[in-house]
Amino acid sequence: MYLEVKAMKKSYGENESYIEVLKGITTGLEHGKMCVIQGASGSGKSTFLNCIGGLDSLDSGSIKVDGKEIARLKQEELSDYRRDNLGFIFQFYNLVPNLTVKENIQVCEYLSEHPLNMDELLETLGLIEHQNKFPSQLSGGQQQRCAIARALIKNPKLLLCDEPTGALDSKTSKDILILLEEINCKYGTTMLIVTHNNSIKNMVHKVIIIKDGQISREYENETRIPAAELEDL
Template identity: 60%
Template sequence: MAQAYLDIRNLKKHYGEGEALLQVLRGIDVQLERGEICVLLGPSGSGKSTFLNMVGGLEPADSGSIVVNGTNIATLPDKKLVEYRRKELGFVFQFYNLVPDLTVQENIEVCAYLSKNPLPMKPLLESLGLYEHRHKFPHQISGGQQQRCAIGRALVKNPGLLLCDEPTGALDYKTSKEILQLMEEVNQQYGCTIVIVTHNDAIRHMAHRVLRLRDGVMAEDSVNEHVLPAMQLEW
């Protein structure tokens, strides 16, 4: 049987020592196929962001394996981790972290230079709805457009894996649905595997797979038999 695109086994992580010891992840097992949209739910403090940061190679594991496209990133040295983040990974945060003195197009191009096989700029800007705004600076566009720019910056590298940490957390209802629809289109157009961390339970209905963390363990790992288009979501 072929290995899943993302294959995580017995992943553990703690912070602190002695009486201050906090077990954040207590032996997580997750397998995602290439091209799946996965929504990761759970209350604050359940380990969602820690999980995402470990898959993103930003935090080390105490033990366990994180195999992405055949490579166990949990055992990679720092130099190889940088290569992994450059070649395989796109990261979208709740806060856009755009460079204020660069235009929309320049913010995206910064990451294009990191890839040997970047996506063409004009079609990407058009698919993001940003082509007409490409010469504007971040302060000249809306929050939703800034998040689209942040998504474009992550996508331009042509990553196999797109990690999204509360990507709609700072957005209003209408703009949130537009961003989720964009992610849906990105998944269909570019075939990247997407993991969305969110507090919003309604977003689960657009995902192929739903994960729920609670107290450091995977309380739910289910396949969604009836995937809803993002624009039909309500909350």
């Protein structure tokens, strides 16, 4: 098992403001699989993702990624873990406005000892003709492609996506999902995708549904359909 989560608990605040967000989550994911995490707002799905990404610490429990326990790493060790293993894609692109597309991607390229080929990645993501443009000169979909390229250039083993299509229209959402599917096939990247969109679960290998801080249901998707055939995005 590439990702192993056991009895994950996470809370915030104290006294009257105390809230238990994750209440003992146990799950796992095989290497190279795509997994959707669904749940209502406030269910704990983004906190779940942030804990795996080392952005939030656990109260208790265990997170193993590729056999390495990360739940009790020190800050410097967490930085190394994120640099060496993870790519992040968010709903908001977080591009550096005064850097070009290529320069935004190079920011992360320099962090990796074994980055992907820049030209090949630009070609795969349809960014060759846009590589010298600034974010303000791009559409929302093009900015998200740039954000994806920036996450992928490090050649991460695990890609964490928090509402990657949340700010996009239906057609652009489908284009981005097709790209994620191609990346999964081409590079074998393991993906965790947090989304409110009910259609995206149809294209992935595994679905986890979180309710009130616990897994209410999880299952392997035996009837996957290609991203290009998704409806109601």
